[in-house]
Amino acid sequence: xxxxxxxxxxxxxxxxxxxxxxxxxxxxxxxxxxxxxxxxxxxxxxxxxxxxxxxxxxxxxxxxxxxxxxxxxxxxxxxxxxxxxxxxxxxxxxxxxxxxxxxxxxxxxxxxxxxxxxxxxxxxxxxxxxxxxxxxxxxxxxxxxxxxxxxxxxxxxxxxxxxxxxxxxxxxxxxxxxxxxxxxxxxxxxxxxxxxxxxxxxxxxxxxxxxxxxxxxxxxxxxxxxxxxxxxxxxxxxx
Amino acid sequence: xxxxxxxxxxxxxxxxxxxxxxxxxxxxxxxxxxxxxxxxxxxxxxxxxxxxxxxxxxxxxxxxxxxxxxxxxxxxxxxxxxxxxxxxxxxxxxxxxxxxxxxxxxxxxxxxxxxxxxxxxxxxxxxxxxxxxxxxxxxxxxxxxxxxxxxxxxxxxxxxxxxxxxxxxxxxxxxxxxxxxxxxxxxxxxxxxxxxxxxxxxxxxxxxxxxxxxxxxxxxxxxxxxxxxxxxxxxxxxx
DNA sequence: TGTACATCAGTGAACGCGCGTTCACTGATGTAC
DNA sequence: TGTACATCAGTGAACGCGCGTTCACTGATGTAC
Numbered sequence: 357x358x359x360x361x362x363x364x365x366x367x368x369x370x371x372x373x374x375x376x377x378x379x380x381x382x383x384x385x386x387x388x389x390x391x392x393x394x395x396x397x398x399x400x401x402x403x404x405x406x407x408x409x410x411x412x413x414x415x416x417x418x419x420x421x422x423x424x425x426x427x428x429x430x431x432x433x434x435x436x437x438x439x440x441x442x443x444x445x446x447x448x449x450x451x452x453x454x455x456x457x458x459x460x461x462x463x464x465x466x467x468x469x470x471x472x473x474x475x476x477x478x479x480x481x482x483x484x485x486x487x488x489x490x491x492x493x494x495x496x497x498x499x500x501x502x503x504x505x506x507x508x509x510x511x512x513x514x515x516x517x518x519x520x521x522x523x524x525x526x527x528x529x530x531x532x533x534x535x536x537x538x539x540x541x542x543x544x545x546x547x548x549x550x551x552x553x554x555x556x557x558x559x560x561x562x563x564x565x566x567x568x569x570x571x572x573x574x575x576x577x578x579x580x581x582x583x584x585x586x587x588x589x590x591x592x593x594x595x
Numbered sequence: 596x597x598x599x600x601x602x603x604x605x606x607x608x609x610x611x612x613x614x615x616x617x618x619x620x621x622x623x624x625x626x627x628x629x630x631x632x633x634x635x636x637x638x639x640x641x642x643x644x645x646x647x648x649x650x651x652x653x654x655x656x657x658x659x660x661x662x663x664x665x666x667x668x669x670x671x672x673x674x675x676x677x678x679x680x681x682x683x684x685x686x687x688x689x690x691x692x693x694x695x696x697x698x699x700x701x702x703x704x705x706x707x708x709x710x711x712x713x714x715x716x717x718x719x720x721x722x723x724x725x726x727x728x729x730x731x732x733x734x735x736x737x738x739x740x741x742x743x744x745x746x747x748x749x750x751x752x753x754x755x756x757x758x759x760x761x762x763x764x765x766x767x768x769x770x771x772x773x774x775x776x777x778x779x780x781x782x783x784x785x786x787x788x789x790x791x792x793x794x795x796x797x798x799x800x801x802x803x804x805x806x807x808x809x810x811x812x813x814x815x816x817x818x819x820x821x822x823x824x825x826x827x828x829x830x831x832x833x834x
Numbered sequence: 835t836g837t838a839c840a841t842c843a844g845t846g847a848a849c850g851c852g853c854g855t856t857c858a859c860t861g862a863t864g865t866a867c
Numbered sequence: 868t869g870t871a872c873a874t875c876a877g878t879g880a881a882c883g884c885g886c887g888t889t890c891a892c893t894g895a896t897g898t899a900c
Contacts, residue, residue: 394853396854404876405878407855407857407879416855525784525785528776532772533771536775537771545764560798563797563798563800563802611843633885646844654888
């Protein structure tokens, strides 16, 4: 049992609420297991009694939702910083991918928890995904790329889904794959830092642009220009 | 309570063991939640009493390990069939990627459970991964591709890890990303069947080969040959 | 073929535990006069 | 400035529950004679 905390003054209920979220997030990371995060453990960690939690959250799910919300806020903030550090949308997209993986690795247990439930929720997941600021941010950079002609519309657009949404989804998939597998299997030969992430994201960006481009007739110079541009700013882009 | 089952004859303890694994796997898929799989629920599903489980497994973890083992057996078998259906190692790699995603989507809860724990286990994970037949199979196809000159050794080999291991790891990452995110967010605009998986895996194969190839000097015809070959057998490769 | 017996797969009841949540309460904080 | 009082953030004790696991047991199965 930690020391008893001073009672909050009248108007500042919000502060304890934040402390509870902090504690829950800390326990989740510490134990690396969502089942170990109990109302009792969170309360003890904050220095209050279990029932006090219910003054700030309707139930345990409410608390865990808040933890996820906190994570996504931080994620969007990290992606925003990564985006702001670059001008070209390709650099922005790659930087956001790196930031995404890095942020996930910094909060592995929360990340696993946030993506460890099926999407059969009350809230439809499409809306949730679109409302997720992080995904919108990524899709924005990809849209800019399409606008620059890097990713021409495919010959056969699939099911009326915009090409930039498809591509943002694929980039998200790749970043998620790296983050998720690095968390699940940290002892695989990942090499130093984000080497694999960098390589696979770059390969996807390159290959994804080339696939439709060479579909009907292989346009040599165009392919080479594309490749040169993608490879051009390596030194600047490497973080 | 289901009907009481006939007692197994003397030598056939193995059969009930398999039935218990089946039941646990079924419950896991049904509830889509590992916490819902209790010893009691499994026992009731099989038609035995809880203590009988302990005649076949040391404890609950032992049972869940066996469930994962069953999954990985099936996965390797599915990948084997996919591989056997093609001659060219690139076709084999892509087919195995598709089979990986398809098999994961067929057992979403088990997949999530198998990848939902950190690798800080007694068994070192590198060994486990290398012993995993499925990964060895994929790495084999990639090794064949390297042998055919599709993926030349990089100018700067990273940390002494063989290029084919790096590439197999990246392909695994991509397939895992698709499977994992499709399971976690089924309502995203994935399109029909494995469209996104097909696209992103193909893009990775293409871009991954091009990245080192154009590193020092952009070799035009070589790039085009590569691209043509990759795109050549579309009709044959589409499942 | 018939009977006594050893084996051991599975049972029934119970254990201790930690959990999420409730409810009547307490007592420090801030306010009205 | 001093006092009585309302508010409400947090407490303490308890609830019912389902869990993993144990242990002495039962009784069908197979075997020895």
